[in-house]
Amino acid sequence: MNNQIKIDPQILIVSRTDKSGNIEYVNGDFCQISGYSADELMYKPHNIIRHPDMPAIIFKLMWERLKKNQDIFAVVKNLAKNGDYYWVTTHFEIRKHPYENRVVGYVAHRRAADAQLVNEISKLYAELLSIEKNKGLAESEAYLTQLLSDKKMTYDEYIDKMVIKDGFLKSMFKKIIGK
Ligand SMILES: Cc1cc2nc3c(=O)[nH]c(=O)nc-3n(C[C@H](O)[C@H](O)[C@H](O)COP(=O)(O)O)c2cc1C
Known part of the structure; x- marks a missing residue:
């Protein structure tokens, strides 16, 4: 029986990758939560912690965004x-070279997702995954696009709405402005 690992809401789980998604750095909390040592993760593709319940479309959106040098939020089951x-x-x-204007890799900061958010998003992910298995990725993307269009929202607005409720952006903001 596989169990859900509870994460302290204060914890920030960090990893950095090269441009292909190979792990170059993980913090202590990443190791503690995932159960891997830093040595076991170093230079491995980041899909080492990919959960089979994650729909591929979410990673497709994520990579498309990073390749355009833009950031993105996603709720992820690892x-x-x-x-x-x-x-x-x-x-x-994205991570840029310290003085040359070029992307050298990527970085991810993670916080615990609360139960209500997980409850909501896991239903969507189950639907997307089932579509991917039965009809393929293009259909899953079409389903997500239609869902967002019905809600009259972009992906970012949809995630923002759920995540702000979850407190992640607020706590990031608090961290940045120190209040
Ligand atoms: C900085 C960074 C962090 C990532 N973190 C995760 C993660 O926590 N979990 C995950 O499943 N994939 C993560 N990925 C995405 C993986 O590289 C990969 O695209 C994803 O696991 C899907 O793998 P697949 O296309 O081989 O199925 C991350 C990618 C980058 C660039």
């Missing part, structure tokens, strides 16, 4: 080494 799982709200961003 797989720990022992088969347990954990839900995180993740902010993916």
Whole structure:
């Protein structure tokens, strides 16, 4: 039986990758939660912690955004080494060279996703995954596009609405302005 790992809301789980998504850095909390040592993760593709319940469309959107040098938030279910799982709200961003104006890789900051958010998003992900299995990725993308169009929202607005409720953006903001 695989269990959900509870994450302290104060914890920030960080990883950095090269431009292909190979892990170059993980913080201590990443190791503690995932159950891997830093050595086990170093230079491995980041899909090492991919959970099979995650729909591919979410990663497609994420990569499309990063390749355009833009950031993106996503709610992600991750797989720990022992088969347990954990839900995180993740902010993916580009990393630039310190003085040359070029992208050298990417960074992700994650916080615990609360139960209400997980409840909502996991229903959507189950639907997207089922569409992907039965009809393919293009159909899953079409379903998501239609859902957002029905809600008259962009993906960012949809995520923002859920995530702000979840407190992630607020706590990031609090961290930045120190209030
Ligand atoms: C900075 C960064 C962090 C990532 N973090 C995760 C993560 O926590 N979990 C995950 O499943 N994929 C993460 N990915 C995406 C993976 O690289 C990969 O695209 C995804 O797991 C889907 O793998 P697949 O296309 O091989 O199925 C991250 C990518 C980047 C660039």
